[in-house]
Amino acid sequence: MTQQATPDRTLPLPGDTLVGLYRTMALIRAFEERVHELFTEGELPGFLHLCSGQEAVAAGVIAQLERADMITSTHRNHGHALAKGVDPRAMMIELYGRAGGSNSGKGGSMHLADPAVGHLASGGIVGASAPLALGPAQAAKLAGTGAVAVAFFGDGGAQQGTVLEAMNLAAVWKLPVVFVCENNLFGQATTVDYASAAAPYARAEGFGLPAERVDGQDVVAVYEAAGRAVERARAGDGPSYLECLTYSYHGAWEGEPKRSYRRPEVESDFRRRDPLRLLDDVLTAALPDWLDIKDRVDDEAAEQVDGAVEAGRAAPYPDPSTVLTGVYADPNVVIDRDGLAVR
Amino acid sequence: MKTLSFADAINEALRLEMTRDPRVLVTGEDVSGGATIPGFERADAWGGVFGVTRGLVAEFGRDRVIDTPISESAFIGAAIGAAAAGYRTVTELQFLDFMGVCLDQIINQAAKLRYARGDRAPGVPIVIRAMIGAGSRAGSTQSQSHYSSVAHFPGLKVVVPATPADAKGLMIAAIRDEDPVLFLENKALYETKGPVPDGDEPVPIGRARVAREGGDVTIVTIARMLSVAEKAAKELSERGIEAEIIDVRTVAPLDLTTILESVERTGRLVVVDEDTPRCSVASDIVALVSSRAFDRLTAAPRMVTPPHTPVPFAPVLEDAYIPSPEQVVEAVLATAGQEVAA
Ligand SMILES: Cc1ncc(C[n+]2csc(CCOP(=O)(O)OP(=O)(O)O)c2C)c(N)n1
Ligand SMILES: [Mg+2]
Numbered sequence: 085m086t087q088q089a090t091p092d093r094t095l096p097l098p099g100d101t102l103v104g105l106y107r108t109m110a111l112i113r114a115f116e117e118r119v120h121e122l123f124t125e126g127e128l129p130g131f132l133h134l135c136s137g138q139e140a141v142a143a144g145v146i147a148q149l150e151r152a153d154m155i156t157s158t159h160r161n162h163g164h165a166l167a168k169g170v171d172p173r174a175m176m177i178e179l180y181g182r183a184g185g186s187n188s189g190k191g192g193s194m195h196l197a198d199p200a201v202g203h204l205a206s207g208g209i210v211g212a213s214a215p216l217a218l219g220p221a222q223a224a225k226l227a228g229t230g231a232v233a234v235a236f237f238g239d240g241g242a243q244q245g246t247v248l249e250a251m252n253l254a255a256v257w258k259l260p261v262v263f264v265c266e267n268n269l270f271g272q273a274t275t276v277d278y279a280s281a282a283a284p285y286a287r288a289e290g291f292g293l294p295a296e297r298v299d300g301q302d303v304v305a306v307y308e309a310a311g312r313a314v315e316r317a318r319a320g321d322g323p324s325y326l327e328c329l330t331y332s333y334h335g336a337w338e339g340e341p342k343r344s345y346r347r348p349e350v351e352s353d354f355r356r357r358d359p360l361r362l363l364d365d366v367l368t369a370a371l372p373d374w375l376d377i378k379d380r381v382d383d384e385a386a387e388q389v390d391g392a393v394e395a396g397r398a399a400p401y402p403d404p405s406t407v408l409t410g411v412y413a414d415p416n417v418v419i420d421r422d423g424l425a426v427r
Numbered sequence: 428m429k430t431l432s433f434a435d436a437i438n439e440a441l442r443l444e445m446t447r448d449p450r451v452l453v454t455g456e457d458v459s460g461g462a463t464i465p466g467f468e469r470a471d472a473w474g475g476v477f478g479v480t481r482g483l484v485a486e487f488g489r490d491r492v493i494d495t496p497i498s499e500s501a502f503i504g505a506a507i508g509a510a511a512a513g514y515r516t517v518t519e520l521q522f523l524d525f526m527g528v529c530l531d532q533i534i535n536q537a538a539k540l541r542y543a544r545g546d547r548a549p550g551v552p553i554v555i556r557a558m559i560g561a562g563s564r565a566g567s568t569q570s571q572s573h574y575s576s577v578a579h580f581p582g583l584k585v586v587v588p589a590t591p592a593d594a595k596g597l598m599i600a601a602i603r604d605e606d607p608v609l610f611l612e613n614k615a616l617y618e619t620k621g622p623v624p625d626g627d628e629p630v631p632i633g634r635a636r637v638a639r640e641g642g643d644v645t646i647v648t649i650a651r652m653l654s655v656a657e658k659a660a661k662e663l664s665e666r667g668i669e670a671e672i673i674d675v676r677t678v679a680p681l682d683l684t685t686i687l688e689s690v691e692r693t694g695r696l697v698v699v700d701e702d703t704p705r706c707s708v709a710s711d712i713v714a715l716v717s718s719r720a721f722d723r724l725t726a727a728p729r730m731v732t733p734p735h736t737p738v739p740f741a742p743v744l745e746d747a748y749i750p751s752p753e754q755v756v757e758a759v760l761a762t763a764g765q766e767v768a769a
Contacts, residue, residue: 129742131565181564181741192566192740208568209525210497243496246528271497273460273472279496345461345472404747411736423705423735 094370109139110385112163135163137333140359142167144306154220156213161206169201176392182399211244221259232260232317240271242284260317288325300328434617436591440598455519459484462494499529523557537607538582550605560613570738572701578679585679589653591621596630613651635682641669644695652699659755694725695762704732726762
């Protein structure tokens with residue numbers, strides 16, 4: 085009976101926005117949990133870094149972006165890719181190492197990206213996402229399109245010199261870029277408290293960037309803070325920095341040797357404040373028909389992931405000769421197996 | 428003699444040298460792991476991502492086994508500088524692919540400090556450990572074997588052990604060496620076991636090893652390609668061709684003498700390399716042998732390498748990428764003007 089509150093009085097954001105955020109997070113969770121299962125059963129190959137537990141960061145930040153806004157991402161990129169609209173089927177086919185996936189079998193988990201939907205690059209080099217994001221931001225500024233760029237990186241990545249240089253250059257050139265540090269407390273088995281002499285966001289302030297730290301479990305808080313940063317960028321007021329405190333349920337990577345360095349009480353604190361559950365609580369209290377909507381959204385996410393897995397299983401293996409394709413984009417350059425120009 | 432895995436052989440070398448010399452330090456990302464977490468004062472969280480440095484922190488403490496932030500330029504630079512104060516740091520870059528973020532410290536600082544400061548200047552006794560090798564489905568930026576790109580720089584020593592015994596002996600030599608040594612570990616070798624001598628005898632850097640004797644063809648191998656060539660040699664032997672296999676063990680400085688001595692007897696050369704073929708150690712060996720033993724060669728030398736592309740992810744593509752024993756057999760037969768019989 086207390087659940088009859090009127091939506092506009094109790095909802096922190098419009099109902100559609102909240103449901104949209106939930107939908108994105110549900111898809112990411114369903115995708116990652118399925119990938120975890122498939123890897124554990126030995127069906128999926130690869131070097132996989134899952135983002136279960138961190139969904140609010142990808143969903144909250146990317147919900148503030150348009151298709152033309154570019155993101156750059158990391159080794160832990162599945163959530164960013166899904167939120168930005170990379171096709172889950174194409175992603176899953178890629179993870180299966182089959183033909184027709186998002187990266188032609190050349191990239192795998194760590195390189196998922198699709199520039200056509202505004203996802204410039206992911207990759208296995210920690211810290212590389214930050215300099216790369218300056219490019220689309222520079223282009224947007226030169227062309228006056230009002231587009232922005234977002235660089236995702238981790239608390240470990242925040243210690244990389246490339247990230248610090250990128251922040252400075254972004255400030256010097258006053259670029260429309262948002263640096264998003266996903267602080268999941270660890271870079272591998274090293275805590276951020278050990279590795280980062282100051283909080284990552286505090287360091288950004290030294291470069292003159294407006295910087296905020298938010299609760300990365302709370303998608304509404306992430307969404308609102310990202311909104312402020314994106315708005316500044318679109319208005320021509322330069323770069324900002326957003327640090328989101330969150331947690332990786334599946335640790336550093338699939339098959340990680342030991343997790344004894346992770347304190348169970350910290351993990352259970354984060355799990356108690358699971359991003360999907362927090363938003364579910366908000367919506368349960370505020371939207372009378374939320375339970376029905378939620379069932380439908382959860383089912384859709386499961387169906388999308390089922391479809392992606394079906395597609396992955398059904399896709400043919402790539403032709404081994406395709407290892408030679410795609411080294412250069414230039415259609416006039418053909419190389420042979422030895423890297424020699426073919427005339 | 429005892430039997431150790433490749434990873435444990437490196438671990439033993441580190442332990443022996445740290446015991447012998449209190450100035451030997453180990454640094455890198457999660458070489459122990461768990462720094463400042465209660466309960467991990469003298470315990471590893473990981474001991475390196477593949478456990479190669481496991482147990483060192485329990486024995487030597489966190490003053491000597493030091494976890495670092497993901498700041499490779501800074502901690503490799505620190506290792507170079509610490510050498511001037513008498514320390515010998517074995518620092519870990521995890522994957523050689525990551526050298527891009529700290530290349531200046533490696534190729535301009537470590538490699539050139541001794542030379543540029545003049546002949547009386549001290550050396551830069553550091554060891555940079557890094558993994559190489561494809562096959563782990565890790566994609567294009569954690570699978571490369573691009574030692575040619577460091578071997579190119581004068582002043583760096585680059586070792587590429589292929590057996591547990593050499594891993595131990597070369598690590599001991601690398602730590603005692605007065606110059607910067609890149610110690611490259613093919614991750615596919617970590618679990619392979621082999622006989623390892625007791626004691627702390629170094630294996631000299633810059634000396635190749637004849638891994639198999641034979642008079643018909645010389646097969647030169649780098650790192651893990653030794654086992655590929657050994658499989659090929661077995662098949663060739665069944666066809667009546669006895670291959671001599673030379674494991675280079677060090678790519679800089681290269682022991683060309685051992686290779687030439689063999690080629691003078693066999694007249695034929697095949698180089699098997701997991702690095703890409705252009706501007707590579709393999710192409711260098713072929714060029715050197717061709718120019719210095721031209722009149723002893725009875726056939727054009729051949730290289731067996733991956734295609735000149737980045738390492739692909741998809742298992743079907745990656746498996747086709749890595750040199751196979753079949754390709755080695757084919758190359759050897761080609762030097763004899765033969766084809767693989769159907
Ligand atoms: C330049 C570079 N150094 C080291 C690594 C190895 N590595 C892969 S993931 C990782 C930890 C990254 O931590 P963080 O940035 O916090 O991201 P998280 O994995 O926690 O999402 C490290 C050290 C790498 N990939 N690239
Ligand atoms: Mg982290």
